[in-house]
Amino acid sequence: MPQHYILSVDYSDGWSRMLEHLPAITALTGLTHLTLVHVVETFKRLHIEDTPQAAESHLKKLAAQLQQDQGIQVDYRVEQGFAASEIVDCAIRLDADGIIVLNRSHSAGREILRGNIAMNLVRMTRLPLLVVPMDGKVIEPDAVIMLATDGSPSARAAERRFGEFMQRGNHGLVVWVDDGEHIEDTTAQEALVTISGQFDNATAQRLKGEPARELVKAAAQENAALIIIGKRGTTPISDMLLGSTAATVARESHHPVLLVP
Incomplete structure (x- = not known):
């Protein structure tokens, strides 16, 4: 770590x-x-x-x-x-x-x-x-660590960091959000099972809706100690107006967010 x-x-x-x-x-x-x-x-x-x-x-x-x-x-x-x-x-x-x-x-x-x-x-x-x-409650260090993933290569580093927390004994939750634009297939379920299945102390949840909004909501419901999410690149055009999911979660969440490039 x-x-x-x-x-x-x-x-x-x-x-x-x-x-x-x-x-x-x-x-x-x-x-x-x-x-x-x-x-x-x-x-x-x-x-x-x-x-x-x-x-x-x-x-x-x-x-x-x-x-x-x-x-x-x-x-x-x-x-x-x-x-x-x-x-x-x-x-x-x-x-x-x-x-x-x-x-x-x-x-x-x-x-x-x-x-x-x-x-x-x-x-x-x-x-x-x-x-x-600034206005979030002080976290409980032993509360759930939440990983947001979409199965893309940009999520790999975040997934590895999540694994480090799991190996330390933290309880984990892996979350995938279907945004309604993707054709239903087995990709999401396979990814959730692959990641969470590595650890006895991790579970998985699949949600549907606008990704950033659903992730922020899930963190609040779980009273998460931390949201871990991957970030594409360093200064991509899509991030310039904070339009990406990762940037929106970082801006809107009332729980700590770890962005992993």
């Missing part, structure tokens, strides 16, 4: 909610190393609290607090530029296993219209991205 995550840190309203989720996320993922990254967006007018020096001072204190509270290694870095791209570049430079970001897309305000860091990372990430909803 991955051990080193990058945690996107900002000072916007509500970001401190991430600190409430972090103990459960640590327990769920088994992470042992966290690097806090704050990006000073130099194209914006900066207040004194937005300077690199102020950001570094804040991150130093936060890293010390988290290292003591979580019992894991915590480092920090301050970058400058466009937030999402700098976070992705930093994660690649540090050879991190994934990125964690707080999603506030359910909130009213300008961020829905102009996009936020989480949704930009959804478009751009080349690494697994854990999207934590």
Whole structure:
């Protein structure tokens, strides 16, 4: 399982909610190393609290607090530029296993219209991205892990990550959603049996409807600890307006979503 995550840190309203989720996320993922990254967006007018020096001072204190509270290694870095791209570049430079970001897309305000860091990372990430909803309940680490699959090659990496959770003993649910456009055949059932049949602690469910909506609904009904879903490529045209199933689930879910490119 991955051990080193990058945690996107900002000072916007509500970001401190991430600190409430972090103990459960640590327990769920088994992470042992966290690097806090704050990006000073130099194209914006900066207040004194937005300077690199102020950001570094804040991150130093936060890293010390988290290292003591979580019992894991915590480092920090301050970058400058466009937030999402700098976070992705930093994660690649540090050879991190994934990125964690707080999603506030359910909130009213300008961020829905102009996009936020989480949704930009959804478009751009080349690494697994854990999207934590700001207004979601703190997860129970032993709750069900839900895998969304459509049997396509882009789902393979997500299926492997699901298998890692199953091998750790988590309870799993494999979900396939028929969108009404596909001719009924045995593909879905075969895929569900193949994936869930590998593990005694996994079950399967086949749904029908609009995929993103049904996946979000199923996660709520199951009170899922995590939704795992594959993401096609890094910046495909279909993702530019967040039109893909994976991006829509990440935006709309009130449960954490792990996007696996």
